[in-house]
Amino acid sequence: MFATRKFLPRLSALTLGACLVGSALAAEAATLRLATDSGTQGSPAGDTLDEWSRLIEEKSGGELEVEVYYQNELGGQQEVFDLLVAGGIDMMLSWPMTSYDKRIGVIYTPYMTLSWDEAIEAYGPGGWVNELLGGIFADIGLKFFGPWPEGFNGVASRGEYALSVEEADGLTVRTMTVFPAPQTMQALGYQTAAIDWGEVYTALQTGVVDGEAGNVIYWPYEYFNDTLDYYVHTKHFFMTGILTMNMDSYERLSEAHQQVVSEAAREVMEQQFVDARERDEHYIAKAQEDGMEYFALPEETLEDFARRAREQVWPLMEEELGTEIMDTIRANATPL
Incomplete structure (x- = not known):
């Protein structure tokens, strides 16, 4: 159903990625790098990064540590997404770019849904938009955890x-x-x-x-x-960020650590589905x-x-x- 993997990262992302990818990821990952392209520390997106990192460290019993990078600390939207695809960072809350695969534009399809209830059903776990996105992200080398909804723009x-x-x-x-x-x-x-x-x-x-x-x-x-x-x-x-991870980084983790990262992502995603509508209002x-x-x-x-x-x-x-x-x-x- 989905096309083969495409890799078109910018040179700047590869250069910065080479600097960021250290010995911690050469074998079993002990330190994970988590970033967002939009949201300073203390913003809803920044708070989600903090909570995701806290849960990972807690659930792993300290075996995994997470370094957090907020908006503009690693560059603009395209540059940070380039880093994610190239493996320069490991995890991201992103409003993803369509430069690697135009099919990511599914999340930017105008007027797919017209109400909160319809959007939550479509974007939530098991929803039809959610299912479409999982396969598309896999094709560009990313592990898709789920949407981080904000509301209608x-x-x-x-x-x-x-x-x-x-x-x-x-x-x-x-x-x-x-x-x-x-x-x-x-x-x-x-x-x-x-x-x-x-x-x-x-x-x-x-x-x-x-x-x-x-x-x-x-x-x-x-x-x-x-x-x-x-x-x-x-x-x-219907605006939504995406919780995702570089697939190579994910596969380098032990099964236990993969479960930790996935469960932590699910928890912050589910909390956002609860909080988003109230926050928007x-x-x-x-x-x-x-x-x-x-x-x-x-x-x-x-x-x-x-x-x-x-x-x-x-x-x-x-x-x-x-x-x-x-x-x-x-x-x-x-x-x-």
């Missing part, structure tokens, strides 16, 4: 906002540097600029973009609340309390956005992901 902007496709004309928003993020926002009427997460603040400050269209409200509120005025809950993606309220104007779109508008995205973006995705995957998405996506 939207568009945060400064000065102006759009509640319709027509109003979006003339607004330029930052998108993630993955397919099909730019194409999705273009289908909703926006101009786009694909920008790495670490460069978003500068892009907003210098006026390169009018807003940010890649995240749940936590991120623009927490990082850019001095710059952005509005948040329109377009819900074009908390930050929607908190952002409004602190002056950000929030817009929840009516159902008919969301359905119009969903139709446009499915009509314009899903055919592009079929060219990249293949008919089999898109047939699975069509068969399971929320009916319109």
Whole structure:
């Protein structure tokens, strides 16, 4: 069903990876390196790294130690994902890049699900999206533990906002540097600029973009609340990070240590499924309390956005992901 493994890591990742991969992983791993591409220490993502590492060390009785690297400590989103694939780091909470396999774009399929309940069923253990992702990650040499859901994203902007496709004309928003993020926002009427997460603040400050269209409200509120005025809950993606591990690193572990790492990942994943919705609702309220104007779109508008995205973006995705995957998405996506 899935293609053979592809390895296209950047030279920078290989160089840095050579520095990071030490004698601890030459034989049985005693030290594991865990990173995220998005989330500083103390953020929800950072807290998950801390808890995952704590559980691994505790469950292994101290036989495994974990070194934690937060946002930007090892580079940008693409660089850190390159390190994971190359083995320069061992484990990651990532919002994965599609440069190794466009099929990873399954998690960025616009408007697959339209409600929390549907998303949790699809992305949770045994869910149809979860099952699709496991095989794709294996093909690029990664052990897939599971999703780390955040919620439905939207568009945060400064000065102006759009509640319709027509109003979006003339607004330029930052998108993630993955397919099909730019194409999705273009289908909703926006101009786009694909920008790495670490460069978003500068892009907003210098006026390169009018807003940010890649995240749940936590991120623009927490990082850019001095710059952005509005948040329109377009819900074009159900945002989820991925808990994963370099397959070679995983297979170097003893069976007992593999079980430790997997069980720890499962625990933090399951806790995130419990916490994510409540956290998202908390930050929607908190952002409004602190002056950000929030817009929840009516159902008919969301359905119009969903139709446009499915009509314009899903055919592009079929060219990249293949008919089999898109047939699975069509068969399971929320009916319109």
